[in-house]
Amino acid sequence: MLGARCLFRALRSCxxxxxxxxRPSSKLSVRDALRSQNTSGERVKVQGWIRSVRSxxxxxxxxxxxxxxxxxxxxxxxxxxxxxxxxFGSSVEIQGQLIKSPSKRQNVELKAEKIKVIxxxxxxxxxxxxxxxxxxEYLRQxxxxxxxxxxxxxILRIRSExxxxxxxxxxxxxxxxxxxxxxxxNDCEGAGELFQxxxxxxxxxxxxNFFNVPAFLTVSGQLHLEVISGAFTQVFTFGPTxxxxxxxxxxxxxxxxxxxxxxxxxxxxxxxxxxxxxLFKSTTMIILSNCPEDVELCHKFIAPGHKDRLEHxxxxxxxxxxxxxxxxxxxxxxxxxxxxxxxGVDLQTEHEKYLVKYCGNIPVFVTNYPLALKPFYMxxxxxxxxxxxxxxxxxxxxxxxxxxxxxxxERYHILEQRLARLGLxxxxxxxxxxxxxGSVPHGGFxxxxxxxxxxxLGIDNIKDVIxxxxxxxxxxx
Amino acid sequence: MLGARCLFRALRSCxxxxxxxxRPSSKLSVRDALRSQNTSGERVKVQGWIRSVRSxxxxxxxxxxxxxxxxxxxxxxxxxxxxxxxxFGSSVEIQGQLIKSPSKRQNVELKAEKIKVIxxxxxxxxxxxxxxxxxxEYLRQxxxxxxxxxxxxxILRIRSExxxxxxxxxxxxxxxxxxxxxxxxNDCEGAGELFQxxxxxxxxxxxxNFFNVPAFLTVSGQLHLEVISGAFTQVFTFGPTxxxxxxxxxxxxxxxxxxxxxxxxxxxxxxxxxxxxxLFKSTTMIILSNCPEDVELCHKFIAPGHKDRLEHxxxxxxxxxxxxxxxxxxxxxxxxxxxxxxxGVDLQTEHEKYLVKYCGNIPVFVTNYPLALKPFYMxxxxxxxxxxxxxxxxxxxxxxxxxxxxxxxERYHILEQRLARLGLxxxxxxxxxxxxxGSVPHGGFxxxxxxxxxxxLGIDNIKDVIxxxxxxxxxxx
Numbered sequence: 026m027l028g029a030r031c032l033f034r035a036l037r038s039c040x041x042x043x044x045x046x047x048r049p050s051s052k053l054s055v056r057d058a059l060r061s062q063n064t065s066g067e068r069v070k071v072q073g074w075i076r077s078v079r080s081x082x083x084x085x086x087x088x089x090x091x092x093x094x095x096x097x098x099x100x101x102x103x104x105x106x107x108x109x110x111x112x113f114g115s116s117v118e119i120q121g122q123l124i125k126s127p128s129k130r131q132n133v134e135l136k137a138e139k140i141k142v143i144x145x146x147x148x149x150x151x152x153x154x155x156x157x158x159x160x161x162e163y164l165r166q167x168x169x170x171x172x173x174x175x176x177x178x179x180i181l182r183i184r185s186e187x188x189x190x191x192x193x194x195x196x197x198x199x200x201x202x203x204x205x206x207x208x209x210x211n212d213c214e215g216a217g218e219l220f221q222x223x224x225x226x227x228x229x230x231x232x233x234n235f236f237n238v239p240a241f242l243t244v245s246g247q248l249h250l251e252v253i254s255g256a257f258t259q260v261f262t263f264g265p266t267x268x269x270x271x272x273x274x275x276x277x278x279x280x281x282x283x284x285x286x287x288x289x290x291x292x293x294x295x296x297x298x299x300x301x302x303x304l305f306k307s308t309t310m311i312i313l314s315n316c317p318e319d320v321e322l323c324h325k326f327i328a329p330g331h332k333d334r335l336e337h338x339x340x341x342x343x344x345x346x347x348x349x350x351x352x353x354x355x356x357x358x359x360x361x362x363x364x365x366x367x368x369g370v371d372l373q374t375e376h377e378k379y380l381v382k383y384c385g386n387i388p389v390f391v392t393n394y395p396l397a398l399k400p401f402y403m404x405x406x407x408x409x410x411x412x413x414x415x416x417x418x419x420x421x422x423x424x425x426x427x428x429x430x431x432x433x434x435e436r437y438h439i440l441e442q443r444l445a446r447l448g449l450x451x452x453x454x455x456x457x458x459x460x461x462x463g464s465v466p467h468g469g470f471x472x473x474x475x476x477x478x479x480x481x482l483g484i485d486n487i488k489d490v491i492x493x494x495x496x497x498x499x500x501x502x
Numbered sequence: 503m504l505g506a507r508c509l510f511r512a513l514r515s516c517x518x519x520x521x522x523x524x525r526p527s528s529k530l531s532v533r534d535a536l537r538s539q540n541t542s543g544e545r546v547k548v549q550g551w552i553r554s555v556r557s558x559x560x561x562x563x564x565x566x567x568x569x570x571x572x573x574x575x576x577x578x579x580x581x582x583x584x585x586x587x588x589x590f591g592s593s594v595e596i597q598g599q600l601i602k603s604p605s606k607r608q609n610v611e612l613k614a615e616k617i618k619v620i621x622x623x624x625x626x627x628x629x630x631x632x633x634x635x636x637x638x639e640y641l642r643q644x645x646x647x648x649x650x651x652x653x654x655x656x657i658l659r660i661r662s663e664x665x666x667x668x669x670x671x672x673x674x675x676x677x678x679x680x681x682x683x684x685x686x687x688n689d690c691e692g693a694g695e696l697f698q699x700x701x702x703x704x705x706x707x708x709x710x711n712f713f714n715v716p717a718f719l720t721v722s723g724q725l726h727l728e729v730i731s732g733a734f735t736q737v738f739t740f741g742p743t744x745x746x747x748x749x750x751x752x753x754x755x756x757x758x759x760x761x762x763x764x765x766x767x768x769x770x771x772x773x774x775x776x777x778x779x780x781l782f783k784s785t786t787m788i789i790l791s792n793c794p795e796d797v798e799l800c801h802k803f804i805a806p807g808h809k810d811r812l813e814h815x816x817x818x819x820x821x822x823x824x825x826x827x828x829x830x831x832x833x834x835x836x837x838x839x840x841x842x843x844x845x846g847v848d849l850q851t852e853h854e855k856y857l858v859k860y861c862g863n864i865p866v867f868v869t870n871y872p873l874a875l876k877p878f879y880m881x882x883x884x885x886x887x888x889x890x891x892x893x894x895x896x897x898x899x900x901x902x903x904x905x906x907x908x909x910x911x912e913r914y915h916i917l918e919q920r921l922a923r924l925g926l927x928x929x930x931x932x933x934x935x936x937x938x939x940g941s942v943p944h945g946g947f948x949x950x951x952x953x954x955x956x957x958x959l960g961i962d963n964i965k966d967v968i969x970x971x972x973x974x975x976x977x978x979x
Contacts, residue, residue, distance in 0.1 A: 054676055054735070056676075072735070072767045072942075075940075093734070114939050114940045116940040118767070144941035144942055145941075150939075168729075168932075169729045169935060170935065170939065172729065172732070172733040172734070181678065181733075181734070182678060184681070185678045185679040199570060202665050204742070204968065205970070206757060207719075207744075208697075208972050208977060210979065219702045220685075220699045221700055222699060224695070224696070225696045225697065225698040225716075225746065235697075236756075236975065236977035238977055240972075241702065248979070252649065252969075253649050253658070255650060256654075256655055258531070258550070258568045258569050264741070265742070271712075280684055289549070455645075455646040458646060458647065461624050462621075462650075463592050463620075463621045463622070463623045464620070465620050465621055466620070492682070492683075492730060493682070500686065500713035500714075500715055500717045502686070502687065502726065502729070502932060
């Protein structure tokens with residue numbers, strides 16, 4: 026047995042040891058290899074999965090992809106390297122020289138000196154077939170494998186890029202990022218479609234609550250953001266939200282992501298609409314500039330024509346109509362709606378789609394909704410018989426409602442009256458407190474992140490823009 | 503009633519209208535005002551909350567804060583502006599000239615020309631008292647107001663900064679960001695302390711599951727990250743995770759954030775440890791550089807002496823010992839432990855703390871744990887009688903276990919045998935599939951984000967580094 030002194034000497038430190046860094050200099054990602062300026066025979070190592078194999082008499086061509094880009098790296102090898110294990114889907118490590126490609130299809134190729142098959146792929150059992158373009162519905166059956174296709178690869182790279190762009194937008198505009206809670210004891214929307222949370226062992230002892238109160242999965246971080254906005258002026262959150270709706274729609278999930286912002290000292294909807302339009306446009310421009318090939322793949326193979334529709338959205342100023350005007354437009358429509366448009370009734374998907382089309386497929390803000398339709402926290406416009414609140418939704422092509430926001434009721438007495446009428450005064454005492462101690466006019470909005478991706482990529486089904494979709498009757502993996 | 507043509511003309515666009523931008527040029531955040539180079543009387547507008555009031559015979563001094571920085575802006579006004587409403591906590595809008603301050607305490611001050619009180623503050627009822635330094639325990643009683651204190655303000659600004667720094671670290675290293683699901687049908691750790699999820703209306707119809715299968719809140723995104731790593735090589739997630747543990751500890755929450763990464767083509771723990779050490783150090787350096795005043799506040803008032811302890815962690819290479827060595831060290835310790843250290847038994851908090859102290863308060867990696875202690879997915883070291891797996895934990899000052907990671911079992915037949923022994927073969931068929939189709943050696947780790955903040959700031963209780971803590975018997979707001 027070693028003495029303590031001896032053991033202490035035996036302590037090894039991590040950085041000082043001559044250990045390989047996690048990305049040794051000779052190792053290159055496919056993306057970096059493709060962009061390499063040094064094509065005069067630099068010796069590199071590339072690891073990834075085989076996307077295609079073409080065997081000629083004397084030469085073997087492989088395409089290797091590691092997810093760092095849509096494009097694969099062409100590997101050229103002597104036919105002596107050919108083996109039964111070099112098949113679509115198997116993982117390989119290839120060492121060789123990076124050279125200028127004689128073909129026009131790529132700038133760079135890898136002249137293989139050593140090919141090692143790391144993991145075989147049982148091609149017969151592999152649900153993704155070589156050279157086939159599988160429909161998105163087919164791929165949805167294989168949530169653990171579909172990310173290995175070009176199309177899901179592109180969508181998920183775009184999703185990652187969009188996430189970063191949204192964080193940057195807010196950071197650059199001086200917003201503080203806040204993790205609003207997932208488990209909550211309040212119900213922001215006043216809606217009934219909540220998930221409840223209990224320890225799984227509760228089944229044995231159902232009489233007591235883990236949290237002492239009923240606890241739910243959040244439907245929005247808004248109220249929590251309002252709390253924090255009272256200290257930081259401009260705050261945002263970007264996290265999962267939940268609805269226990271029994272819906273099989275192509276625009277709804279039980280678990281989806283929302284980008285929410287809250288801004289103090291905002292006095293009119295115009296200010297909010299400006300931030301929303303800026304967020305949409307600047308995020309989209311960054312995505313188009315950072316992953317053009319991935320976006321092009323979606324626009325070419327999934328939603329032909331959508332490139333032009335997106336450009337049309339970006340180059341035009343978003344439009345603004347009031348809810349009252351929207352109802353007038355719908356009433357005049359030649360189209361027959363399943364739900365007859367009427368002042369005081371919520372807009373349905375068919376109405377949203379009609380309005381977007383009516384506006385020339387430019388996203389349109391709809392403002393000032395009937396007070397009776399909206400939750401207690403929205404600011405009363407005090408505008409007489411057709412009583413409205415300062416709410417705003419952004420309707421957009423592909424998805425309909427994309428953003429929802431409002432000014433919040435910052436006036437203590439008006440808020441108190443509305444809570445009293447709903448019998449919520451006690452439950453929302455803390456929310457009233459925010460108006461007792463240095464209240465300020467403020468407002469905010471939320472954007473459905475998956476709907477945003479659908480809207481810019483033209484993807485019809487929301488299940489295809491999230492890695493692991495959760496919806497009624499489905500929680501796979 | 504308007505005709506459709508007329509309505510279309512009535513459509514207004516957002517950007518073209520001469521509307522105020524969300525940050526008009528004359529409006530400045532406190533941070534920007536403090537940093538302004540233009541102190542020759544530039545006319546600006548500042549909005550925020552009063553942090554102090556000092557009334558002299560002819561002059562009134564206010565300090566106004568809007569959360570954009572720890573430091574407040576000094577406002578100097580004619581005493582004629584004084585009013586009963588100008589009190590600690592009330593919200594104000596001040597217009598005036600930005601001038602060079604004659605005092606050494608600040609570079610810039612605002613010479614007020616117009617002061618508008620926006621929202622009063624009921625000072626008697628306001629739980630945060632003027633000029634008092636409230637203990638963190640006291641503030642925990644007011645989750646909706648505590649963010650308005652200096653200390654919580656600093657902690658939450660640091661949290662926002664840390665979030666951005668972590669995203670940047672991974673992005674710059676070529677990782678793709680993935681939203682792993684919150685609701686899941688599998689239980690990564692094999693532990694029993696899960697939250698179960700059901701629609702709240704389930705109470706009425708308990709016979710059917712919303713998802714057709716029992717669904718839980720995730721305890722880790724690892725298995726989902728493994729899926730996606732098989733397409734992108736390097737992936738990370740940063741989201742909420744959950745434990746239904748009945749714990750009142752200062753290191754545990756029912757809802758907390760984890761940073762998790764998964765890396766393909768990793769063949770030894772050394773590679774993982776390098777990424778972990780890089781992540782810890784580079785994130786911390788960015789925080790120290792971007793919000794020095796906020797960190798200083800914590801180090802000065804909450805954890806005196808912690809500045810030196812953190813510097814010590816940053817300038818030394820992290821240490822490495824094996825689990826077997828750790829047990830030897832503990833057995834030789836003069837300290838009496840509540841739990842006797844023994845090979846084959848998990849390390850307790852007291853053991854972790856001892857080991858960190860033994861290592862001179864330098865974070866220490868503990869490697870190669872007994873196979874019997876660890877979940878099925880960890881890679882078998884096949885090392886004989888003292889059978890271990892390639893697992894690694896990082897133990898750190900203040901918190902003990904900060905990171906946990908491992909190489910994953912990528913060999914189909916070994917994994918299949920272990921799953922069979924646990925009776926899990928059918929449930930994890932999809933996980934086995936990942937090893938059938940182009941399997942690669944891979945590994946990953948998770949870091950408790952709140953523990954990370956505790957560790958660098960020296961904050962003793964985890965409830966003080968998250969905006970809205972959730973734990974047994976508590977889910978406030």
